[in-house]
Structures are given as structure tokens and as C-alpha cells.
Amino acid sequence: MSGFSRRRMIQTITGVAIGGVGARYVQQNGLVPPDAAGFFAPEHTLTYAAHRQFFGLSTAREFRRDQISTKPFANGRPPKTEDYISHQAAGFRDWRLEVGGQVGKPLSLSVADLRAMPAKSQITQLVCEEGWSYIAEWTGVLLSDVLTLAGAKASRYVIPECVQPNWKQSIDMVDAWHPQTLVAYAMNGQDVPPGHGGPLRLRVPRQLGYKSLKFLNRLTVSDSLEGKLRASPYAWYAGI
Ligand SMILES: Nc1nc2c(c(=O)[nH]1)N[C@H]1C(S)=C(S)[C@@H](COP(=O)(O)O)O[C@H]1N2
Ligand SMILES: [Mo]
Numbered sequence: 381m382s383g384f385s386r387r388r389m390i391q392t393i394t395g396v397a398i399g400g401v402g403a404r405y406v407q408q409n410g411l412v413p414p415d416a417a418g419f420f421a422p423e424h425t426l427t428y429a430a431h432r433q434f435f436g437l438s439t440a441r442e443f444r445r446d447q448i449s450t451k452p453f454a455n456g457r458p459p460k461t462e463d464y465i466s467h468q469a470a471g472f473r474d475w476r477l478e479v480g481g482q483v484g485k486p487l488s489l490s491v492a493d494l495r496a497m498p499a500k501s502q503i504t505q506l507v508c509e510e511g512w513s514y515i516a517e518w519t520g521v522l523l524s525d526v527l528t529l530a531g532a533k534a535s536r537y538v539i540p541e542c543v544q545p546n547w548k549q550s551i552d553m554v555d556a557w558h559p560q561t562l563v564a565y566a567m568n569g570q571d572v573p574p575g576h577g578g579p580l581r582l583r584v585p586r587q588l589g590y591k592s593l594k595f596l597n598r599l600t601v602s603d604s605l606e607g608k609l610r611a612s613p614y615a616w617y618a619g620i
């Protein structure tokens with residue numbers, strides 16, 4: 381660790397520990413997660429600040445093909461809405477990923493549009509906060525490529541949404557532009573099955589599973605969470 385980053389670490393940790401000075405430091409450096417409400421949850425701020433200061437561009441571990449889980453666990457059932465069922469019956473031909481918010485050019489991308497973009501694959505572990513995990517290969521488009529195509533202008537958040545209104549998430553730009561964050565359309569070489577969030581899901585391998593939103597149909601680029609900070613028992617930042 382360089383002298384500079386060691387100094388930063390000491391500054392951050394002692395700052396958080398002693399309160400006032402640290403609060404100003406992490407706030408000025410954009411290191412307070414949006415659910416921390418100032419210093420309401422200092423441990424969230426400490427984790428987030430430490431990850432962002434020291435591990436900003438670290439990558440999640442990737443695995444070999446023979447390590448792929450033979451029985452990945454699909455958490456929950458696909459939506460039973462008429463809308464989802466008719467999309468599924470049509471092979472998700474009319475599914476769209478809308479990209480909007482603070483962008484130069486709003487997009488409406490079909491799965492075929494995404495498949496025509498440069499593809500990226502990775503074998504990573506999905507880790508649920510409940511304690512189980514599985515390893516799978518995901519193929520899709522880098523979220524950063526989608527953001528580039530849309531001309532993303534904001535510097536804070538990407539807010540993914542899906543067909544389940546209760547499942548909203550948001551990630552910061554470090555994760556959004558991260559070289560492993562995918563809009564995935566394939567899992568283990570097949571279309572993402574509905575149980576795992578088909579036809580499109582987000583994969584954010586550096587965070588716990590609940591950030592990897594399934595049934596993805598919208599991305600909003602924004603400097604504010606506009607009341608879209610998901611009300612949930614889970615921490616906003618789920619870095620691993
Ligand atoms: N739309 C949506 N996305 C979701 C969920 C969900 O219920 N709905 N569950 C989350 C949780 S808690 C986990 S651990 C992973 C599970 O992914 P899996 O079904 O592929 O195991 O998806 C996440 N994304
Ligand atoms: Mo989870």
C-alpha cells in the first residue's frame with residue numbers, strides 16, 4: 381500500500397471513529413452510502429468508505445468452467461402476471477430494456493439489440509444474504525457499454541428496475557462502470573431461465589445477490605435516488 385493510501389485509510393478510519401472530522405471527510409469525498417442518513421449507520425459508512433477508497437477497481441473472483449454449480453438455486457418464482465406470462469409465451473421478443481434519466485439519448489433495447497452488441501462472459505459466484513450461493517457463467521453486455529451508448533451524464537447512480545415493483549435497487553457509478561457488471565441475457569450458455577430472472581438480469585458480482593436484479597426492464601441514470609431508494613431490510617451497499 382502506498383504511503384498516500386495508507387494515510388487515506390488512517391484518515392478514514394480515525395475520522396469515522398472520532399465523528400465530526402471524519403463525517404466531513406467522507407461526505408466531501410462522496411463516501412456516505414445513501415441509506416446511512418448521515419451517521420445513523422456508521423458501520424455502513426465505514427464499510428462503503430473503505431471499499432471505495434481502497435478497493436474501487438477490485439474485481440470479483442472468477443472461476444473455472446468445471447466449478448460451475450450443477451444445481452444453481454433459483455430464488456423465488458418468476459412473476460405470475462399476465463404481462464410476464466405473455467412475454468414468456470412470445471419468447472420475450474417484445475421485451476424492452478428502457479434506458480433513461482440523465483442521458484444524452486434514451487434507449488429502448490430488445491434482447492436481440494443487446495445480443496448484437498459486444499458480448500462479455502464471466503464465471504462468478506452469486507451470494508445470497510441468506511447464506512447460500514452458486515457459481516454460474518453469465519453472458520451479456522457490459523453495463524458500461526449500455527451507459528456509453530446512452531450517453532450517461534450523471535455521476536452518482538444507476539437505478540435498475542424490473543417487472544416486480546417491490547424490487548428496486550440502485551448502484552453507484554463505481555459498480556455501474558465496473559468491468560464485471562453485466563446486463564446478462566445468458567446463463568451457462570442458455571437464455572437466462574425465468575427462474576433466474578430471464579430474459580434479462582443485472583449481474584453485479586461484487587455485491588450480494590439482492591443487487592443482481594432479475595426481470596430487468598429499466599435503467600435510470602441519475603444523480604439522485606428520487607425516492608427510489610428501495611425500502612428494504614437490507615443495507616443499500618452490499619459489497620463483498
Ligand atoms: N426482480 C427480482 N430480482 C431479484 C430477486 C427477486 O426476488 N426479484 N431476488 C434477489 C435475491 S435476494 C437474490 S439472492 C438473487 C437470486 O438470484 P437467483 O434466483 O438466480 O438465485 O436475485 C436477486 N434479484
Ligand atoms: Mo438474496
